[in-house]
Amino acid sequence: MVSIKDIAKKAGVSISTVSYALNGSSKVTEETSSRILAIAQEMNYIPNAAARTLKKRESKILGVFLTDFKGDVYGDLLDGMKETANSQGYDLIVCSGKQSHRMLPERMIDGAVILDHTFTSEELLEYAARSHKIVVLDRELKHKNINQVLLDNKAGATLATEYLIERGHKKIYIVTGPAGSFDSIQRMKAVKQIQDRVHDIEWIEIEGNFKKSGGEKAADQIIQQYTEPAAVFCLNDEMAIGLCDRIADTSLVIGEHIHLIGFDNIELTRYMQPRLATIDYSKRKWGALAAEQLIKLISGEPVENERIYVSLVKGDSVGKGAHSFTPYV
């Protein structure tokens, strides 16, 4: 491995001169600088990241932490993050799993974006207390080293629920996320506000898990209880897909007997028959904003918590209900 020491020897200068030349400092003459650069090139010199990180106390790397690599939500989110990070001179790495948490406290990365419930909030606060910079996408956390970029869950859940009501449905199932999930809790809050306001509707809550299996289990219950058309708000698309799968095995038809809306507008929903109604938001923007906030945090700029806006995507998975002649306004 060739180091600046080797270059210095070959060029007949000191290592500090080499370092300056390599870093484009104006302290060395154009002449020596270009001579050193040429030698470095010739010797196939490549700097050592660990040494640089150790000395400079920064790696210029941002880490994103995901619960797993499977989620369909992530593609655009990560691309948005990468683009922003790269444009500001940072590299982005994606990590998953308990083992990888160490990257942050061990200072392998300069900051972290969290979309991963395997981090407890206490853990994150601990890192923040050690002055590590963090952007959370999946919870609320107040600390000067932590910034939030959250979905407008409440607006989304309100849009979805009101859409079902507007379409004349009077029996509405809500399939929730797993118990502790922030997104699920937020979305449920919005649903409950509507429940308090609108009284002529039968509400049935089913605990889900944000995974396909949760939708399948919910479907089983709904099928078993089926007496008349009903609407279902799955708090994410993946469960809606699981639910569809299971319904497809019966004589019930989505959009006719079961009226379904999801949340996330993942790619797959576009290919469902009928098209799944859902809540959309720009995943790319979400990622870009998260990276931007993190970099600001790192450079000590002041940051405000941010919010990602959502919109309703209509779809034939929600048909007209028996009571659509008395629309809710």
Place this chain on the structure above:
Amino acid sequence: MVSIKDIAKKAGVSISTVSYALNGSSKVTEETSSRILAIAQEMNYIPNAAARTLKKRESKILGVFLTDFKGDVYGDLLDGMKETANSQGYDLIVCSGKQSHRMLPERMIDGAVILDHTFTSEELLEYAARSHKIVVLDRELKHKNINQVLLDNKAGATLATEYLIERGHKKIYIVTGPAGSFDSIQRMKAVKQIQDRVHDIEWIEIEGNFKKSGGEKAADQIIQQYTEPAAVFCLNDEMAIGLCDRIADTSLVIGEHIHLIGFDNIELTRYMQPRLATIDYSKRKWGALAAEQLIKLISGEPVENERIYVSLVKGDSVGKGAHSFTPYV
């Protein structure tokens, strides 16, 4: 930031004793060791990765490089890789984009898995020459520091093509990948072998790009030329999906007028109407094997190139052709 120096001072021992204790060496007495450990705990000590990496000349991190984060193929592949890596004491990070290439030569990671055509083969050989360890998933490359874990593309393409022929189709479109793609070239080789063998079939090749847009463009051509039912082998599922999208806008029906098979068996195909016929392989196993081979390479164990086997997934996207009464055997 608390370092072993601080611990040493507080414990009244030397830094080397602290280091030994922290690393569980049997060179220090149980007594001092536990005292040191307690102090470290109390001081919230966390080791510095850069320093350790610099000194030990290894990071215990494996990198995977992907062309982009969007691909639908990656979830299980990465999970398989992560699982194997973690079980062997390595962390896994996922990188994408030209900028991130430096991770390997700058020794941030101990080795790389490549599924990313933004790396040229020359570039990879250069890294290998610098003794960096690499596993390639998307090309053939011969070097003692490079190992291949490749799909059995030829077997897959043969299965797919023969399936179309068996079902009695006499006019077969092939939609290829982008010009330089290794997978595309390999798959085409298998197709061409069949072309040489089976003569009563009309073959039409369309250049694609392995993306949805390629399938859409191919569809346009096929629709325009349409006179009688035809079969199409899209060299990957994504193009098959794009093709379906476009066909859906016409009066032609998949499985009746257009008989379609893809390659990859991505998640989405299961939700298509009708089910897309395709070629399946275990993405999880692929990832696991890649990680395993990379770790062997790093530890200096001998490795052989590996192959991932594939199988045919039938689907109603391929109906019977007019000539199915004379099956090809």
Place this chain on the structure above:
DNA sequence: TTGTAAGCGTTATCAA
């Protein structure tokens, strides 16, 4: 069993 000290490859301060 513990301590001393060298060194991993950089950056950066201070003198020359």
Place this chain on the structure above:
DNA sequence: TTGATAACGCTTACAA
């Protein structure tokens, strides 16, 4: 404009 030199935080001979 350049050079000596001291860190950065850690591991690991070798000495005590």
